[in-house]
Amino acid sequence: MEKVGGRPNRRQDSQRPFLRRAGLYIGVAFELSATILGGPLVGYLLDKHLGTSPWFLIVITALAFAGAFARLVRWAKFFAKEWDGSRVEKNDTAH
Numbered sequence: 001m002e003k004v005g006g007r008p009n010r011r012q013d014s015q016r017p018f019l020r021r022a023g024l025y026i027g028v029a030f031e032l033s034a035t036i037l038g039g040p041l042v043g044y045l046l047d048k049h050l051g052t053s054p055w056f057l058i059v060i061t062a063l064a065f066a067g068a069f070a071r072l073v074r075w076a077k078f079f080a081k082e083w084d085g086s087r088v089e090k091n092d093t094a095h
Contacts (some may be wrong), residue, residue: 028075030066037065 043060047053 024079030071032072035064035068035071039067 040057040061043057046056046060050056
């Protein structure tokens with residue numbers, strides 16, 4: 001525990017897990033929304049540039065949703081391990 005002004009800083013230690021979780025959740029939100037919104041945008045721009053009206057939009061949107069779903073499943077597995085406590089951090093330092 002770190003000392004601040006001669007006394008222990010309990011607040012910083014209690015905030016770290018919360019801030020870490022909040023950062024992870026915000027990262028998941030941005031990652032999924034960017035994947036889902038970025039796919040149709042790229043598809044639209046390719047269709048506009050190549051003149052292949054809805055084809056790239058349809059295909060890349062489907063790929064974006066599939067990728068977002070796959071990533072969501074991986075995040076769910078990660079958070080499930082973290083919630084049940086089976087996620088153990090390895091300590092590879094020499095003792």
